[in-house]
């Protein structure tokens with residue numbers, strides 16, 4: 118019997134992995150070949166999807182991208198024995214993009230069957246939970262604190278400190294809320310993890326519950342992720358049936374259960390207080406802080422709100438120890454980060470690496486440069502609120518503080534690349550228009566400011582009182598940054614001002630057009 122792996126991840130399905138799996142089954146049947154098809158998560162090398170892997174005595178070998186029409190010739194070539202074919206990629210883990218990574222959070226993604234508890238357990242799954250069950254809540258919190266883990270949702274707040282606040286609250290009910298709204302442009306790590314290794318998120322949430330004394334968890338998942346929704350719901354059922362969730366986690370007498378709720382399709386619902394409003398069945402509008410959600414969160418109870426990746430990193434911290442994790446990274450950015458390459462990039466996909474490599478290394482060593490082969494002109498890291506960096510800033514290290522020093526954001530690790538055909542005035546306008554569209558409307562600088570901002574940018578583009586309007590735009594950005602109630606209005610100036618600062622020629626119609634495109 119030969120095990121053949123074809124990803125069931127949405128990105129792989131979108132390029133035909135489902136049809137490839139069917140073709141392999143059909144072909145195997147007609148040839149009488151003894152094949153077991155495993156639908157795994159993705160290895161993250163999206164430009165090679167559908168990536169088919171064969172388990173051989175020497176490890177897994179890969180072929181890709183495979184189309185259904187390639188399947189007969191793969192069988193002819195003897196791919197079930199790992200033989201050569203035009204689509205051969207060799208040993209999966211020797212592919213340079215994969216080999217150069219440090220996969221901790223994504224250690225199992227692409228390797229296991231996402232819905233097999235046996236597979237999960239035999240690949241180090243639940244080791245962290247088992248250790249946590251032997252520890253006092255405060256000791257679990259300290260372990261997470263010592264690992265240096267910071268929130269992967271965007272703000273980079275130390276997870277251990279947040280947990281400590283919730284642990285120190287006295288309440289009849291506490292909650293763990295997982296933020297899986299994943300609204301940032303160019304990001305898909307949360308989805309990939311949930312579809313490829315859902316038990317690691319479940320394990321992380323149980324550990325969080327044990328640590329702070331919460332007995333109920335909710336995953337707030339964006340509604341645009343139907344595959345992740347199905348996978349996670351099934352994984353929760355399986356974990357419950359096996360005794361990992363329920364009134365007595367693994368017979369410990371400690372309760373923890375969880376459920377999934379679908380989001381309402383608004384970017385602002387990714388912000389934690391709007392998310393809590395939405396989870397309570399209300400309109401997703403920002404709440405004033407304080408009180409922090411850690412003190413009065415879901416239904417007014419102390420609540421941990423953490424991103425998918427933050428929670429899914431806890432199991433490895435608990436199983437290997439805080440120091441193991443803290444040994445990766447640089448400065449105050451400890452551990453690894455799953456970075457996601459998108460936009461105009463040759464090798465799009467997710468790679469997990471310790472903090473500290475440069476943006477240039479990410480784009481060229483992992484991404485292989487632009488997909489068009491044209492010169493790179495701008496990169497936006499950290500989603501729609503992240504700054505646009507020109508080539509001269511590409512040597513910035515991927516580290517929270519190094520990015521902040523350049524008025525940039527690491528955010529959720531999305532890296533979106535643009536070649537020299539990009540019009541940065543349009544990108545600046547888009548950032549303001551996005552803010553106007555997604556504004557929850559609670560505060561004036563964002564609600565009104567973003568609409569006025571679009572108008573001012575239009576005037577600049579149309580060369581109406583350019584100098585005065587550029588000054589006005591600066592004033593407006595200063596106001597939005599300083600006086601907005603939340604970071605949607607507060608960070609929109611980042612993409613806008615970086616575009617003006619680094620690409621001024623695009624805001625000047627009088628400047629020769631070529632100048633803007635000859636970098």
Ligand SMILES: Cc1cc2nc3c(=O)[nH]c(=O)nc-3n(C[C@H](O)[C@H](O)[C@H](O)COP(=O)(O)O)c2cc1C
Pocket residue numbers: 267268269270271272273274276296297298299300301384385386387388389390422423424425427428603604605
């Ligand atoms: C406008 C806006 C959108 C956000 N969207 C998300 C999101 O989609 N996913 C996420 O995890 N955090 C998002 N955040 C950050 C959350 O407010 C919060 O900081 C995070 O869920 C905390 O988890 P962490 O500490 O694990 O990162 C957003 C913040 C803002 C201001």
Ligand code: SF4
Pocket residue numbers: 385403555556557558559560561563564601602603604605606607
């Ligand atoms: S900045 Fe103000 S109006 Fe904009 S989303 Fe935040 S709270 Fe709402």
